[in-house]
């Protein structure tokens with residue numbers, strides 16, 4: 001995995017152009033943040049943008065992908081969960097697939113999506129597997145004496161039979177399902193009620 005300067009150097013060597021994609025409004029917000037430069041992710045502040053997709057095709061093959069800019073106002077050089085296979089995304093074509101969104105630090109701490117897939121391998125439904133992974137985050141957060149209200153993580157999972165499920169630390173996430181019957185937008189169930 002290449003990150004930071006090494007990734008930039010490699011991209012330039014492959015012919016990519018360096019471009020500034022920062023919008024004026026975002027630059028203003030960022031400069032404001034630089035005054036304190038505190039990295040304090042909060043739950044349900046929409047300053048992150050991970051999109052994770054998991055799919056089962058007509059031949060019964062599973063796949064998955066995710067994309068993100070990571071959390072906004074992060075420490076320089078931070079790597080989130082999304083690019084780390086097993087953390088923000090994991091697919092095992094024999095068992096199932098899972099992807100995550102929310103505070104990447106918490107997902108990495110439990111190798112979240114690998115855990116969800118391994119729980120499905122042990123016979124748990126996608127729903128139960130997501131719930132158990134979230135409960136592990138809940139327990140670790142409590143053991144570390146942190147306030148669960150400051151943490152948000154959500155998982156979605158799909159198994160080889162096409163069953164799916166989702167669970168989050170707190171409310172605020174929804175996910176879309178597309179199957180032969182059409183499209184649905186579902187509010188994910190959550191722990192902190």
Ligand code: ASP
Pocket residue numbers: 048049050051068069070071079080081082088100101102103104105
């Ligand atoms: N999981 C991402 C990260 O921690 C943030 C997101 O869900 O958008 O970088």
